[in-house]
Amino acid sequence: MEWGTLVATLGGAVIAISGTVLADRLRTRQEVDRGLGARRREAYIDFIAAAGAAHTQLRRLAQAPDAATDLESASRAALTDARLYEVRERLFIDASATVAGAGQAMFEQLRALRSAVAAGAPVSSPTFHDAYHPYIASVWAYRVTVRDELEGQPLVPAVFGWHAWDGKERCPLCSRDLAGTG
Numbered sequence: 001m002e003w004g005t006l007v008a009t010l011g012g013a014v015i016a017i018s019g020t021v022l023a024d025r026l027r028t029r030q031e032v033d034r035g036l037g038a039r040r041r042e043a044y045i046d047f048i049a050a051a052g053a054a055h056t057q058l059r060r061l062a063q064a065p066d067a068a069t070d071l072e073s074a075s076r077a078a079l080t081d082a083r084l085y086e087v088r089e090r091l092f093i094d095a096s097a098t099v100a101g102a103g104q105a106m107f108e109q110l111r112a113l114r115s116a117v118a119a120g121a122p123v124s125s126p127t128f129h130d131a132y133h134p135y136i137a138s139v140w141a142y143r144v145t146v147r148d149e150l151e152g153q154p155l156v157p158a159v160f161g162w163h164a165w166d167g168k169e170r171c172p173l174c175s176r177d178l179a180g181t182g
Contacts (some may be wrong), residue, residue, distance in 0.1 A: 044095065048142060051106060
């Protein structure tokens with residue numbers, strides 16, 4: 001047997017095995033990335049849905065304040081019952097740092113809204129709106145951050161015919177104040 005043939009055969013075998021191992025590692029990496037992407041998307045949607053459920057309950061409390069209702073307890077329960085704390089922890093585990101930061105900012109604004117409701121601020125009060133509009137702006141900031149990460153496509157208020165994300169221009173109470181007639 002000739003040494004050249006043996007070396008060429010062994011070299012070909014090493015190249016073939018290396019190629020197979022590399023292809024397998026790349027395929028595994030892609031599967032892991034797809035799994036992480038799916039978990040992130042689910043965590044992002046679960047978080048905003050839980051925040052939305054909590055927000056809805058807080059608005060309900062602020063729309064019909066009942067003297068018999070302990071607003072402090074009821075407003076805390078709104079966040080707990082929506083599973084917001086649990087979903088937020090999943091967000092911190094699976095989200096990118098940018099989305100986790102936007103989610104935390106949104107959470108903090110929701111807690112400020114909860115505090116306003118707990119203090120007895122009705123929906124029509126400036127106190128409620130002082131907490132509500134920053135929360136709405138943070139919800140949109142979260143959506144924009146998630147969209148940018150998942151799709152790389154920008155989203156701006158003008159797409160909806162708005163000037164800002166906070167909703168003040170569409171709010172009957174605040175738009176009067178913005179126009180200077182309040």
